Amino acid sequence: MSKNKTERARLSVSRRQRSTPFTPRIETLGVSDYSIVNHTILPKGFGRSVEEDYWHLREHVQMWDVSCQRQVEIKGPDAALLLQRMTPRDLRDVQPGQCMYAPIIDEHAGMLNDPVILILDYDHFWLSIADSDLLLWTKGLAVAYGLNVEIDEPDVSPLAVQGPRADDLVAKVFGDAVRSIRFFKFEKLDFDGHELVVARTGYSRQGGFEIYLNDSSLGLALWDALWDAGENLNVAPGSPNLIERVEGGLLSYGNEMTRKNNPIECGLGHFCSYASELDYIGKEALSRIHLQGPQRIIRGVRFDGDKTPACANTWKLTVDDEFAGQITTAIWSPRFNQNVALGMLEQAYWNPGQVVNVHCADGSVRDGFVTELPMQP
Amino acid sequence: MSKNKTERARLSVSRRQRSTPFTPRIETLGVSDYSIVNHTILPKGFGRSVEEDYWHLREHVQMWDVSCQRQVEIKGPDAALLLQRMTPRDLRDVQPGQCMYAPIIDEHAGMLNDPVILILDYDHFWLSIADSDLLLWTKGLAVAYGLNVEIDEPDVSPLAVQGPRADDLVAKVFGDAVRSIRFFKFEKLDFDGHELVVARTGYSRQGGFEIYLNDSSLGLALWDALWDAGENLNVAPGSPNLIERVEGGLLSYGNEMTRKNNPIECGLGHFCSYASELDYIGKEALSRIHLQGPQRIIRGVRFDGDKTPACANTWKLTVDDEFAGQITTAIWSPRFNQNVALGMLEQAYWNPGQVVNVHCADGSVRDGFVTELPMQP
Numbered sequence: 001m002s003k004n005k006t007e008r009a010r011l012s013v014s015r016r017q018r019s020t021p022f023t024p025r026i027e028t029l030g031v032s033d034y035s036i037v038n039h040t041i042l043p044k045g046f047g048r049s050v051e052e053d054y055w056h057l058r059e060h061v062q063m064w065d066v067s068c069q070r071q072v073e074i075k076g077p078d079a080a081l082l083l084q085r086m087t088p089r090d091l092r093d094v095q096p097g098q099c100m101y102a103p104i105i106d107e108h109a110g111m112l113n114d115p116v117i118l119i120l121d122y123d124h125f126w127l128s129i130a131d132s133d134l135l136l137w138t139k140g141l142a143v144a145y146g147l148n149v150e151i152d153e154p155d156v157s158p159l160a161v162q163g164p165r166a167d168d169l170v171a172k173v174f175g176d177a178v179r180s181i182r183f184f185k186f187e188k189l190d191f192d193g194h195e196l197v198v199a200r201t202g203y204s205r206q207g208g209f210e211i212y213l214n215d216s217s218l219g220l221a222l223w224d225a226l227w228d229a230g231e232n233l234n235v236a237p238g239s240p241n242l243i244e245r246v247e248g249g250l251l252s253y254g255n256e257m258t259r260k261n262n263p264i265e266c267g268l269g270h271f272c273s274y275a276s277e278l279d280y281i282g283k284e285a286l287s288r289i290h291l292q293g294p295q296r297i298i299r300g301v302r303f304d305g306d307k308t309p310a311c312a313n314t315w316k317l318t319v320d321d322e323f324a325g326q327i328t329t330a331i332w333s334p335r336f337n338q339n340v341a342l343g344m345l346e347q348a349y350w351n352p353g354q355v356v357n358v359h360c361a362d363g364s365v366r367d368g369f370v371t372e373l374p375m376q377p
Numbered sequence: 378m379s380k381n382k383t384e385r386a387r388l389s390v391s392r393r394q395r396s397t398p399f400t401p402r403i404e405t406l407g408v409s410d411y412s413i414v415n416h417t418i419l420p421k422g423f424g425r426s427v428e429e430d431y432w433h434l435r436e437h438v439q440m441w442d443v444s445c446q447r448q449v450e451i452k453g454p455d456a457a458l459l460l461q462r463m464t465p466r467d468l469r470d471v472q473p474g475q476c477m478y479a480p481i482i483d484e485h486a487g488m489l490n491d492p493v494i495l496i497l498d499y500d501h502f503w504l505s506i507a508d509s510d511l512l513l514w515t516k517g518l519a520v521a522y523g524l525n526v527e528i529d530e531p532d533v534s535p536l537a538v539q540g541p542r543a544d545d546l547v548a549k550v551f552g553d554a555v556r557s558i559r560f561f562k563f564e565k566l567d568f569d570g571h572e573l574v575v576a577r578t579g580y581s582r583q584g585g586f587e588i589y590l591n592d593s594s595l596g597l598a599l600w601d602a603l604w605d606a607g608e609n610l611n612v613a614p615g616s617p618n619l620i621e622r623v624e625g626g627l628l629s630y631g632n633e634m635t636r637k638n639n640p641i642e643c644g645l646g647h648f649c650s651y652a653s654e655l656d657y658i659g660k661e662a663l664s665r666i667h668l669q670g671p672q673r674i675i676r677g678v679r680f681d682g683d684k685t686p687a688c689a690n691t692w693k694l695t696v697d698d699e700f701a702g703q704i705t706t707a708i709w710s711p712r713f714n715q716n717v718a719l720g721m722l723e724q725a726y727w728n729p730g731q732v733v734n735v736h737c738a739d740g741s742v743r744d745g746f747v748t749e750l751p752m753q754p
Contacts, residue, residue, distance in 0.1 A: 140517020
């Protein structure tokens, strides 16, 4: 995976790698790079550089086809009980209209996913998931526990509008009501006679919304309405931007963490409760880690040298030839004029400012240092 | 997804889309097309056409990096009990050394995966899986049932050697013992002091083996040993070949069937048992379908006209303007000099010889007819 851009392999086409309700527009707009998330294509580039997309995202507004954030729908009398068993986050006081970022863990406290949970009602939830088939874990638990719930993947496809002009763009389609939606809250708003969930969420630090299209047949109408509304706002097609998310410390399941990592290592300890009233899978294992403290934690790393190659595998970090951790994602930051990365730092080396050596896949060893997240210039 | 080959988007690079122990060799050999299966890259082409690869596979021998066929390992006192709960296939008489193709179904008898199960011992199994996180279903069941099992994804990466010269090639590395391995059986054979599972299985109808590398650090040594052994056998890098698998009626989970399909529809009814001693998830739902008979079934379809575009979505089939089913995979067959396809045919139209209209994504409507599987020339 060390090839340069012009040599990279193309993605083969099949039904298994699912298209989205927005795919025809994405293709017309010249999509050049795809990723696969949840068996669904995620547009990752449109022929411009990641740096150009980065500056545009910070200054204007972009539309992202994030339909790959599939929903695991849980509803019914036992829905709240099942959901609380799946996460260490205390969900006892949630209210409809809230979005809750929540680690989902297994019996060893290993991360299985890190969805945003949409509280549609007290007995009705959507888990807007990262890249693992959380549907199967959820269904397996429900079947074996014998719970009274319905679990499915509904016809719901999120479309993100991100960037400083997102309010102006989305207000043109959904009305000024969107301006008063608070962070991690949602409203159900009308589009062409259909009620859509509009949430102030998104996988960037530039602000904006995710609109949960709930009828694939309206995909092109929704895309076109938003696109037309963006005409004077310099709207562009975009995607989760690697530079922006690394600087911002936004984690990616499968990149920064896997089932081998617990939420405390992932810096998600503040989402975990050990209240005696809560009964969740992995509580015993997680409580032990909580008491002992983690052995490693996710941090930022900045490092010198030429523009880094893409990180297709973990790269070793060392301090005085001792193992100090691993890089999981790396890219050049034009704002910091330096390479920026996310990685897992061992306890002895995790303090911000710690000097480290970064062993890149191209064989180079670069000088770097540990940073807090989000990174500060 | 209707673009032609030179316009198709490239696959973006990240740790989440996992490399394999064979990736460095695959890249040196000029991989041009990737797919993603189980969060792992699957090489799909090496700059030659699918037709060239097809003829080569039928006449010579190929090495395929199918590490994406990840293993779900189940072991421990309750392993056999759990495994039997997961499948309608009767596993009571299995013996170590057997490979068992088995549908895995949910409580509605919907297909979750269709692995080949390797019986390593009476309490130790590998499920060599298609493209869904069956690990999560398996773990969810085990946790909620409270079973005494260990479940994990081990460091095991299958390498397939397929084609009429596969015996000659593999015998040069593992000895003539491989020639006597029967179909869907495996032996543990020595490679460089390590015992590897060598199974007479694979995702083609041309014969061959799958070698289960159980230590990533040996990946390049194994690849090189096999590659060198193939020097006088016209060995080439390859991949599951779309023409060959469609003609041969080999199904692909996510393409031909999803969770919305039951195993009887998928033509897997002969793998399903309704014996009263068996207790598996979905038995009630499956028994009902078994008694009533399926509403539709997977068949082959051959159709006329120019070379078909790739099938990125389902394509409608009609008879006299009535809905008759859907195509799920389609490609040009140079041997039949016609397009060949797999699809789900409704009951009234599923008889071989039935004439149908195929509504391709390019807007064309082609004349076709239904066939048995595997297809006969």
